[in-house]
Amino acid sequence: MASKRILVTGATGFIGSYxxxxxxxxxxTNIRCTRQxxxxxxxxxxxxxxxxxxxxxxxxxxEMEDAMQGVQQVYHCAxxxxxxxxDNQRMRSINAEGTANIVNLALDFGIEKLVHVSSIAAIGRKxxxxxxxxxxxxxxxxWNSPYGISKHQAExxxxxxxxxxxxxxxxxxxxxxxxxxxxxxxxxxxxxHQIWKGLRFHPxxxxxxxxxxxxxRFMVQLMESDSSGERYILSAENLxxxxxxxxxxxxxxxxxxxxxxxxxxRETAWxxxxxxxxxxxxxxxxxxxxxxxxxxxxxxxNRKSLAAFPFQYTPISQTIQExxxxxxxxxxxxxxxxxxAF
Numbered sequence: 001m002a003s004k005r006i007l008v009t010g011a012t013g014f015i016g017s018y019x020x021x022x023x024x025x026x027x028x029t030n031i032r033c034t035r036q037x038x039x040x041x042x043x044x045x046x047x048x049x050x051x052x053x054x055x056x057x058x059x060x061x062x063e064m065e066d067a068m069q070g071v072q073q074v075y076h077c078a079x080x081x082x083x084x085x086x087d088n089q090r091m092r093s094i095n096a097e098g099t100a101n102i103v104n105l106a107l108d109f110g111i112e113k114l115v116h117v118s119s120i121a122a123i124g125r126k127x128x129x130x131x132x133x134x135x136x137x138x139x140x141x142x143w144n145s146p147y148g149i150s151k152h153q154a155e156x157x158x159x160x161x162x163x164x165x166x167x168x169x170x171x172x173x174x175x176x177x178x179x180x181x182x183x184x185x186x187x188x189x190x191x192x193h194q195i196w197k198g199l200r201f202h203p204x205x206x207x208x209x210x211x212x213x214x215x216x217r218f219m220v221q222l223m224e225s226d227s228s229g230e231r232y233i234l235s236a237e238n239l240x241x242x243x244x245x246x247x248x249x250x251x252x253x254x255x256x257x258x259x260x261x262x263x264x265x266r267e268t269a270w271x272x273x274x275x276x277x278x279x280x281x282x283x284x285x286x287x288x289x290x291x292x293x294x295x296x297x298x299x300x301x302n303r304k305s306l307a308a309f310p311f312q313y314t315p316i317s318q319t320i321q322e323x324x325x326x327x328x329x330x331x332x333x334x335x336x337x338x339x340x341a342f
Contacts, residue, residue, distance in 0.1 A: 004112075005030045007071040009058065009102065010078030011051070012036075014180045015117055015173070017043035018339065019075055019216040024050055025342055026220060034058075034067050034078065042337040043180060058098030061105075068105045073223055074114040076102050079154070081147060088146040096153035103161035106168075114168040115223050116158050117215075120208060120233065120300055121148030123172055133301035134172070134231050155231070162229045169227050173215045174208030174235035174300050177319045179326040182335040192327045193335070195248050195257065202242045202257035208235030208300035209244065211314040213342055221309055235300040236313035247317060251324030 006023065010016040011033035023031055024047055034056040035041075041048045056063040058078055068074075076099065080091040099116070106114050124138040138152055158168050175188065182189040215234050222232070242260075249256035305311065319340075326338045 003030060004072045005070050007067060007074045008033045009076050012039040012041060013077060015212060015215055016077035018212050020051060021047050022216045022342055043339055058094055058101055061101060064101055064105055068109050072112045074106055074111055076114060076116045091147060092150045095150035099154035100157040103157050107161060107164055107166055113223055115219050116170045118155050118170050118172045119151045120172050120174050121145060122151035122155050130298050132298055134233055134304055167228045169222050170231035171219055172231055172233045174210045176212045176215060177209055178212030179323050179338045179340050181337045182330060192248055195245060196252045196254055199257045201259045202245045204260050206240040206297040208238050209316045210234050210236045211319040213340060214313050218311060225309055227308060232305045233300050233302055234305055235302045237316045238299040247320045248324060251321055
């Protein structure tokens, strides 16, 4: 097992960095990772020199061909995650076209298996039923974010590959919690930072949450399993945003957000944040897409993932406790990025 050559795309990102660490701890020694020349290795730190790095853009076929040489297993984690309109075109190109390139090369090189990281945003929603599982059909609707659309399009490329003979499977993580970058990036670390600074408002909706370590554990088990042509929702618990925010505040020792976001506040907040971003040049913490999605409640069914093979989820309260403790330590050192131990 350890001798197989593994390719990880998006290895410097949140999920990708945890995956690389877990693969190394599991005994894998032949790991190749793609990166952009300017991407930060902060989440890998001591582990960065234990893998082979190649500079490769998902949209550059020649670079990706070089990255795929001799590879047997591919974990496709690379994606643009953004809820800002200025990133929409780039996000669709990388998430959809980039995945198409991965699928085509995987077919050409005859790789053994591909595990693709998607999102619950790529799963359909039923207007009058908040319960969602892997069979919930995608529907074109105004509430689909550009990010969700791009990940749905990426999944369509995976299913095309499966139809053409590719051995592939998909994971659809819920909102992924864990230590990482605390500032300036689209990650859950921002939530801890905002609550620590004194966030006053909380959304009224709810959704699924999952520990980042559980996501990568499942991915590795999925790669080594016989499962093919399947997708799996990865969600430990369905929780109200209010409960999650309160638990984070308690761990950080600050007051919890106490003002429920009404429709008026919601629509005002994202406009104010947008205007402020124009003056500061910094990305808005809340956008129209995130504001409106946080007002909805959807329950994600994890029974298929639990039945796939022996697997247990980490309680979200434990994830919050461990992440909060690391945040407080990082706050004393300039908010240095950090990672949870397996």
